[in-house]
């Protein structure tokens with residue numbers, strides 16, 4: 009046989025993995041667009057004046073196998089010791105079934121935030137389980153579906169307390185027993201808002217001087233205390249009581265609700281979510297029903313669908329920033345949905361008995377450890393504790409810490425003379441003996457009968473997790489099927505394109521995801537000594553350098569845990585710089601009306617005054633209005649926040665002018681980097697004139713969306729701002745931290761790093777170019793049927809396009825909602841609805857989608873247009889038609905069919921797969937009913953009967 013060489017490139021080469029359209033498909037697309045090649049399209053789209061000069065060059069891209077080998081070498085530089093440091097982070101066992109079926113399962117991790125409830129019933133149920141779990145454990149009526157981390161949850165609790173307190177005092181009391189990073193994040197948040205933070209012992213609390221107080225439970229050094237009296241005193245003064253509590257401790261201890269607390273916050277990390285060198289994990293917040301409307305974050309609620317069946321949805325605050333902008337209760341957008349789902353399944357897996365047993369065992373082990381230390385003459389504090397003790401070792405501190413490390417154990421340095429030890433689910437007898445040896449104790453009789461050292465008055469009296477969902481048969485077969493059933497109710501990226509404008513729902517490739525669950529990345533405590541995290545240092549250093557090259561900035565802070573947190577961190581950096589320049593009074597921020605709602609919400613959090621700037625007819629920033637406002641506020645201008653390319657999906661030619669005007673009037677420029685997928689390799693925000701930008705690593709850089717988080721929103725800054733980046737009590741810096749951990753959620757970073765390494769500079773640039781190609785292809789195919797709003801000078805859109813559906817309200821009584829719900833029948837997640845312009849759809853296909861999938865989407869959209877036409881022409885009823893009745897369920901198909909269109913048209917419209925048809929589990933969900941009948945914990949079990957059948 010003769011050997012015939014082939015020029016076919018396997019998928020791992022030439023970035024076929026990430027880039028959807030094949031070379032042949034691209035040729036067809038060029039023909040549709042009337043361009044010779046991609047170069048011509050990009051030249052017509054991206055103005056020459058903003059193009060970057062030097063191409064991105066990261067050397068030869070790595071194949072998947074090279075990447076995984078390289079990643080393994082870097083991972084080995086992280087040393088996995090047993091960390092008994094505590095301070096809010098604990099060893100935990102992720103049940104393998106949860107790791108494999110949730111954390112490593114694209115059906116769960118590629119889902120979007122459940123704004124479209126009909127295609128999100130599975131994750132909404134899991135999140136409702138999470139809320140129920142939190143509500144039960146804390147003894148408070150209502151809980152949200154996660155916040156970013158414990159520190160920010162404490163800070164959110166502070167600002168919420170200020171909103172709801174009757175007291176008009178301006179100070180917030182912080183228990184000195186709070187974890188140091190919680191205190192630090194609270195201080196960062198309080199400063200620009202002018203809130204005075206009083207840190208002290210609970211005994212010194214003067215309730216009349218504060219609008220609220222927060223207590224840590226158990227305290228950071230293990231102390232247990234009943235805060236009932238303090239909270240009663242706060243209430244008497246019209247102030248609010250907050251408890252930051254370890255949810256596992258609450259399985260044994262009196263719950264915050266029973267102490268009268270108004271708000272409880274904390275981290276659910278130790279419910280099966282690896283420490284990950286700091287994150288991601290879900291923080292929780294629970295409160296009284298009366299404060300539901302003041303609570304930040306997302307709240308899952310129970311409602312009904314159009315047939316009166318139970319259906320879940322996000323309630324109340326949903327997308328509230330977009331509506332309330334600078335009056336929003338907080339800027340939390342992306343949260344920690346996937347990690348909340350994991351924690352909720354941990355509770356479902358173990359049930360109340362299991363959780364109680366885990367907590368009891370940890371406590372007994374801690375007692376045993378303490379008795380050994382006491383027998384050898386060490387002084388152990390406190391007398392009563394849950395899982396944390398502190399030992400005064402005097403001059404031996406350094407010696408004990410070092411011997412512990414030699415024994416493979418990290419202990420906590422406390423002050424100058426003490427050592428802290430926190431045990432966890434992973435602690436084995438050998439670990440306890442290793443700790444004893446670190447203290448120089450060789451015990452003959454290691455058998456200390458463990459007793460309890462929990463204060464009698466603090467033993468938990470109430471039941472928790474009584475709902476049947478936490479008592480199901482825990483055979484893994486049953487668990488696996490429950491996870492599968494929920495996943496099957498949802499439409500995620502593993503089934504269909506999610507064309508969400510601004511959200512960049514692109515491929516999260518398997519090779520990128522694999523290192524996330526390696527122990528070398530997952531098992532590190534965020535505060536381990538630096539020499540145990542050299543792999544992370546290398547990863548963070550190299551990724552930061554690449555992000556600097558991509559953005560044109562001088563340094564990156566990895567601390568922010570979401571895009572919105574990046575905005576907040578960036579604005580704080582600007583504010584600190586102004587202050588250092590003697591311009592601390594500058595507090596006006598110009599923000600176009602088309603900005604993402606988190607922009608004004610973040611500006612408000614740094615105490616700035618938001619001045620809106622108009623957009624012109626074509627969607628650009630109104631330069632005249634911008635100039636006029638900049639001049640008007642020249643004395644107090646702090647800066648502006650703009651998005652590039654604009655939220656209208658256009659590369660504005662005037663962006664440099666906008667930056668120049670801002671600088672000329674003493675302001676700094678914040679460029680929201682959520683649209684970086686249209687820029688990587690082609691243009692750099694730093695070159696445009698930006699001083700700071702955040703990058704949504706969970707959009708442009710392949711971290712999956714997780715059904716509403718995790719995310720990472722690192723910021724890049726120009727050289728003059730570098731000294732003012734967020735610091736951290738553990739790692740230094742002049743400014744305060746914005747997150748609990750120094751590098752935010754670092755265990756996600758292997759994903760973005762892997763993406764950069766496997767794409768190379770050229771591949772990343774090609775991804776941008778194809779993202780623009782795909783968007784222009786859709787715009788061209790839909791043109792005529794729909795009006796495509798906003799284009800550049802040469803008629804091109806950037807990486808997304810906006811289509812106008814407003815005329816159909818008049819012509820056919822069809823709303824943007826009807827189209828979004830009808831798309832579910834076609835097997836699609838709707839595009840972004842009504843933002844930045846009400847009544848429109850913003851479509852962003854990303855580079856990852858193939859031409860076939862783009863065509864399927866266009867087929868669906870064109871068929872919907874024809875259905876609208878039938879209504880317009882009076883051929884079909886205005887109230888009873890496929891759009892108004894969408895989405896159609898399998899139930900609809902088998903029920904009596906009394907509709908003026910066929911079952912076929914209703915359930916299998918063009919674009920829908922026949923064999924692999926996605927069936928929504930519910931009909932259209934009633935939003936108003938849900939808000940009027942607010943239920944945010946699991947409904948009684950009878951309600952589940954039909955859903956489970």
Ligand SMILES: *Cc1c(COP(=O)(O)O)cnc(C)c1O
Pocket residue numbers: 340341342510511570571572573604606607651655680682683704719721
């Ligand atoms: C997604 C997005 C944000 C917010 O990012 P989160 O990670 O959800 O906080 C901000 N601005 C724009 C334009 C976005 O698209």
